Amino acid sequence: METYKQNFAKLLADTGALFFDDNLVLKDGRHTSYFVNMGKFKSGKLNSQLCSYYAEMLIEKNHHSKK
Numbered sequence: 001m002e003t004y005k006q007n008f009a010k011l012l013a014d015t016g017a018l019f020f021d022d023n024l025v026l027k028d029g030r031h032t033s034y035f036v037n038m039g040k041f042k043s044g045k046l047n048s049q050l051c052s053y054y055a056e057m058l059i060e061k062n063h064h065s066k067k
Helices: 003-015 044-065
Strands: 018-025 031-036
Touching (some): 003 044
Antiparallel strands (some): 018 031
């Protein structure tokens, strides 16, 4: 697994942004077993980390699309 994916997963776990529950219902009424609470990324440092991982993903996807 790419490093940015591992770092992103760790960030989700460390912040508590990702959580699982068999009885979650989204605002639109759909049921789901997991939820990512983006509100947990409330500091500049956390947002910077999140954006860094997203940028790495975009670079990787662009690199693969040119092959």
